[in-house]
Amino acid sequence: MYIVTSPKFDRRQILSVGVAAGSVAVIDQAQARSISGDVPWEPGQANKPDTAKPGPSEFFSPEEAQFIDAAVSRIIPADALGPGAKEAGVTVFLDRQLAGPYGQAAQWYMQGPWAKGEKTQGYQSKMSPAEVYRAAIKAIDAYCNGKFSGKKFAALTTEQQDQVLTGLEKGDIKLDGADAKSFFTMLLQNTTEGFFSDPLYGGNKDMAGWKLLGFPGAHYDYRPYVKKHNQKLGLAPVGIKGRPGWNAG
Amino acid sequence: MAKKLPPVDVVFVGFGWTAAILGQELTDAGLNCLAIERGGWRDTSTDFAVTFAQDELRYMWRRALFEEPARETLTFRNDPTQTALPMRHLGSFLPATGVGGAGIHWNGQTWRFLPSDFVARSHNERRYGKLPDDMTVQDWGVTYDELEPHYDKFEYLCGISGKAGNLKGQIQPGGNPFEGARSRDYPNPPLDMVYAPTLFGEAAAKTGHKPFPCPAANMSRPYTNPLGVQLGPCTYCGFCEKFGCGNYSKASPQTTILPVLMRKKNFELRTECNVLKVLKDSAGKRATGVVYIDAQGEEWEQPAEMVFLCAFAHHNPHLMLLSGIGTPYDPKTGQGVVGKNYAYQIVSGVDVFFDDKIFNPFVGAGALGVGIDEYNGDNFDHTGLGFIGGGYLACWQTNGRPIETHPTPEGTPKWGAKWKAAMAKNYLTTTSISTHGAVMSHRNNYLDLDPTYRNIYGQPMLRMTFDYTDNEHKMSDYLTDRATDIAKAMNAREIHAKKRTGHYDIVPYQTTHNTGGAIMGADPKTSVVNKYLQSWDLHNLFVVGSGAFPQNPGYNPTGTIGALTYHAAEAIRTQYLKNPGPLVQA
Numbered sequence: 001m002y003i004v005t006s007p008k009f010d011r012r013q014i015l016s017v018g019v020a021a022g023s024v025a026v027i028d029q030a031q032a033r034s035i036s037g038d039v040p041w042e043p044g045q046a047n048k049p050d051t052a053k054p055g056p057s058e059f060f061s062p063e064e065a066q067f068i069d070a071a072v073s074r075i076i077p078a079d080a081l082g083p084g085a086k087e088a089g090v091t092v093f094l095d096r097q098l099a100g101p102y103g104q105a106a107q108w109y110m111q112g113p114w115a116k117g118e119k120t121q122g123y124q125s126k127m128s129p130a131e132v133y134r135a136a137i138k139a140i141d142a143y144c145n146g147k148f149s150g151k152k153f154a155a156l157t158t159e160q161q162d163q164v165l166t167g168l169e170k171g172d173i174k175l176d177g178a179d180a181k182s183f184f185t186m187l188l189q190n191t192t193e194g195f196f197s198d199p200l201y202g203g204n205k206d207m208a209g210w211k212l213l214g215f216p217g218a219h220y221d222y223r224p225y226v227k228k229h230n231q232k233l234g235l236a237p238v239g240i241k242g243r244p245g246w247n248a249g
Numbered sequence: 250m251a252k253k254l255p256p257v258d259v260v261f262v263g264f265g266w267t268a269a270i271l272g273q274e275l276t277d278a279g280l281n282c283l284a285i286e287r288g289g290w291r292d293t294s295t296d297f298a299v300t301f302a303q304d305e306l307r308y309m310w311r312r313a314l315f316e317e318p319a320r321e322t323l324t325f326r327n328d329p330t331q332t333a334l335p336m337r338h339l340g341s342f343l344p345a346t347g348v349g350g351a352g353i354h355w356n357g358q359t360w361r362f363l364p365s366d367f368v369a370r371s372h373n374e375r376r377y378g379k380l381p382d383d384m385t386v387q388d389w390g391v392t393y394d395e396l397e398p399h400y401d402k403f404e405y406l407c408g409i410s411g412k413a414g415n416l417k418g419q420i421q422p423g424g425n426p427f428e429g430a431r432s433r434d435y436p437n438p439p440l441d442m443v444y445a446p447t448l449f450g451e452a453a454a455k456t457g458h459k460p461f462p463c464p465a466a467n468m469s470r471p472y473t474n475p476l477g478v479q480l481g482p483c484t485y486c487g488f489c490e491k492f493g494c495g496n497y498s499k500a501s502p503q504t505t506i507l508p509v510l511m512r513k514k515n516f517e518l519r520t521e522c523n524v525l526k527v528l529k530d531s532a533g534k535r536a537t538g539v540v541y542i543d544a545q546g547e548e549w550e551q552p553a554e555m556v557f558l559c560a561f562a563h564h565n566p567h568l569m570l571l572s573g574i575g576t577p578y579d580p581k582t583g584q585g586v587v588g589k590n591y592a593y594q595i596v597s598g599v600d601v602f603f604d605d606k607i608f609n610p611f612v613g614a615g616a617l618g619v620g621i622d623e624y625n626g627d628n629f630d631h632t633g634l635g636f637i638g639g640g641y642l643a644c645w646q647t648n649g650r651p652i653e654t655h656p657t658p659e660g661t662p663k664w665g666a667k668w669k670a671a672m673a674k675n676y677l678t679t680t681s682i683s684t685h686g687a688v689m690s691h692r693n694n695y696l697d698l699d700p701t702y703r704n705i706y707g708q709p710m711l712r713m714t715f716d717y718t719d720n721e722h723k724m725s726d727y728l729t730d731r732a733t734d735i736a737k738a739m740n741a742r743e744i745h746a747k748k749r750t751g752h753y754d755i756v757p758y759q760t761t762h763n764t765g766g767a768i769m770g771a772d773p774k775t776s777v778v779n780k781y782l783q784s785w786d787l788h789n790l791f792v793v794g795s796g797a798f799p800q801n802p803g804y805n806p807t808g809t810i811g812a813l814t815y816h817a818a819e820a821i822r823t824q825y826l827k828n829p830g831p832l833v834q835a
Contacts, residue, residue, distance in 0.1 A: 023461070033289075033290070033519065033520045033521055033544075034517060034518070034519050035511070035518045035519075035520065036511075036514075036516060036517040036518065037511075037512065037514065038511060038512055039292060039507065039508060039511045039512070040511075041289055041292055041294065041295065042295070045295050046294075046301070047295055047296045047297075047807070048297060048301065049301055058327065073281060074665060075665065076664070076668075076669050077665065077666050077669065079666055079669070079671055081669060081670060084669075101311075105315040105329070105338075106319065107312060107318060107319050107338065108318055108319055108337050108338045109318040109319055109322045109335045109336070109337045109338075110319070110337065111335075111702070111703075112408055113701065115332065115334055117332075117334040118326075118327065118331065118752075119754070119756075120325075120327055120752050120753065120754040120755060120756070121325055121326065121333075121334045121336075121755060122325075122334075122336060122337065122338070122340060122754075122755050123337050123338060123756075124334055124337065124705075139300040140252060161667065165664070169664075171303060173464050180748045188663065188664055190656075191664075192652055193306055193310055193652050194718070196651035196655075197304075197305060197306035197310075197650045197652060198304055198305070198306060199474055200304075201306055209651065210651065212669070212673050213651055213655065213673060213676040213677070214648075214651055214676060214677050215611055215650075215651045215676070216611060217303075217495070218303035218304070219486060219611070220299050220303070220397075220484060220495075220496075221417075221442075221484040221485075221486065222484060222485040222486060222487070222611070222612040223482075223484055223485060225612050226441045226442075226485055226612055228609075229350060229443070229444035229447065230444055230606055230607050231607060231609075232607050232677070233609055240300070240301050240303070240304060242405055242653055243470070
């Protein structure tokens with residue numbers, strides 16, 4: 001007979017950990033979670049999203065927030081089509097993201113040795129996103145200070161701001177202590193995220209980004225609309241928390 | 250020093266699709282099975298319930314279900330003359346961590362490979378003459394006919410929605426006429442079709458093609474699979490790939506197998522345990538178990554009668570290299586096998602912009618689309634084209650998630666008021682045609698151990714050396730041109746063909762279709778495993794998954810991964826357990 005007859009874990013050593021329900025055996029012998037006998041579903045457990053908390057800035061200084069307000073207003077400006085990134089709360093979104101695991105590059109491999117590498121090899125800076133923003137904002141304001149007679153980025157005209165952003169995008173402007181191009185790429189991506197992500201994260205206030213496009217948000221069931229070919233559906237957007245009209249604040 | 254645990258019959262390294270299938274089959278055969286998974290337990294109602302599943306930022310952009318490079322990543326370079334550098338964050342492909350693996354966050358596009366794909370070298374050489382020396386394409390050592398019952402079994406496990414194109418050799422109108430003969434139709438009818446793929450299908454038919462609804466692991470109706478597990482009808486919510494399905498409507502280990510397997514007395518799962526090494530006996534003829542490290546950093550030796558490597562594609566050859574199993578591949582000499590023939594996919598697209606059509610892109614499902622297969626594999630004459638292989642063209646409507654999907658016409662600025670206006674104007678009225686091309690294996694595309702960089706456990710990282718060759722670029726350009734022909738027949742305002750140019754780039758997301766490195770074949774000199782995915786070196790070691798593909802055909806891999814796994818399981822149950830030893834004589 002091929003089957004090994006040796007016993008599995010000694011059942012006397014089963015530690016029924018407090019949260020385990022029913023017949024699920026949670027065995028602690030091997031210092032890791034051992035699951036057998038049932039699906040280890042537990043009532044009242046949900047892997048909930050980590051949402052933005054209201055309140056004061058968690059990452060940006062007041063000067064940095066002014067820079068971000070100005071920069072994201074040029075990336076997605078307020079106009080006849082609707083609110084821009086600033087009005088939609090993208091500065092708050094960026095602030096909370098940079099204060100959290102994304103800002104710290106918590107999931108990224110951040111060990112050396114460090115080399116520049118080829119473009120196809122991707123991000124090779126030892127700076128986390130939070131460090132990139134901090135260094136780049138300082139360096140861009142210093143650049144503007146020299147180029148535009150003592151003015152910071154936020155104080156420039158919109159044409160001058162566009163000129164600076166274009167210089168960063170193309171890599172024509174060299175910054176002290178940060179890579180202009182990779183900062184711009186990051187800022188554009190994160191602004192897009194803030195404008196179009198669920199309002200839970202601080203941006204897309206009143207679902208301004210979703211309304212701009214006609215995206216109805218976190219809808220669960222579109223079956224009635226599959227065969228409605230070539231028709232505008234006019235569905236009001238809904239977020240994970242519901243609609244603005246449903247919430248007190 | 251690792252502490253030794255009581256032995257088990259079977260240990261699985263990783264607990265995604267392949268280990269779930271094998272776990273079900275081998276516990277049925279009476280074996281005591283243990284799965285060791287580096288990530289945590291995941292279930293629908295806890296981890297991606299409908300109340301919070303549709304969260305683009307969290308799951309896609311903050312990588313909630315994916316592997317963390319901080320713990321395990323690889324180094325990458327385009328060619329052997331460069332120094333490989335770590336993939337510091339995810340981009341081009343998105344492997345998972347956790348129970349269910351990438352089977353949780355896939356789209357559900359579930360294809361069979363063509364009969365000729367399994368004999369790619371002999372078939373192409375017979376028709377077109379000798380292949381270039383550096384093109385290390387091989388036959389699989391298994392045929393489509395051998396796999397057919399196992400494709401069928403996987404499709405019925407998953408409840409695939411689709412329309413047969415070839416039933417026992419009879420071509421069926423409305424299905425894919427190029428597919429290999431199937432013994433019966435799909436278990437579920439095709440999904441209801443949204444507008445854009447319908448228009449694509451009309452244009453494809455008008456230009457002489459045979460469009461068909463693409464096979465989908467998204468349920469077109471309620472379904473109870475042969476294990477008795479029930480799936481609900483898809484609600485077209487548009488959150489499939491990169492997301493868990495909150496609605497039990499997309500086939501995954503969680504929605505097809507685990508409710509049965511987890512209740513079995515002869516099955517155990519250990520989560521948050523990372524296997525570091527496969528152990529072998531002193532003669533080097535048998536695997537004796539694995540060493541793993543638990544969440545507290547303690548090392549354990551788990552003896553087992555059989556070891557199955559069921560981790561994501563390239564993690565299996567990585568573990569073999571770390572364990573000193575098999576001869577590492579050397580691109581200079583062409584000798585050795587472990588790490589050989591890493592391949593991927595080459596994709597391109599044609600955006601199609603309208604003024605007078607509303608597509609509502611957010612009404613979507615992961616495999617909701619219409620495809621054509623005229624330009625896949627060897628379905629067309631390649632004489633004079635300068636390449637072999639091909640891919641399908643499809644108009645999918647998978648999602649309208651706005652961070653990812655906000656198409657703008659060529660020449661639109663990347664930011665500012667004009668960009669904003671272009672996003673608003675085109676969001677509801679744009680669709681695209683995708684091309685999904687094969688990657689043929691090449692002498693210099695391979696996996697080995699990195700000499701410099703180490704993972705969190707102090708082990709050498711895997712080093713990936715990969716680039717597209719002339720074959721891929723010529724083929725992908727050809728596919729993009731054919732997609733452009735059909736886009737023109739859709740009478741759009743404007744079209745934008747996005748050819749795949751330049752070197753392979755690990756930054757932008759492309760597909761999670763990594764293949765090769767532990768390839769199957771008929772000869773131990775040129776392959777790692779035999780047709781039953783059994784190691785040529787250690788007969789009780791099986792290496793399962795897309796790492797077995799000798800090259801990567803022009804379809805999504807999961808259908809074939811499922812079929813190969815069932816094929817292996819059957820041989821183990823009917824032959825190996827009675828008489829443990831090599832299932833194929835070298």
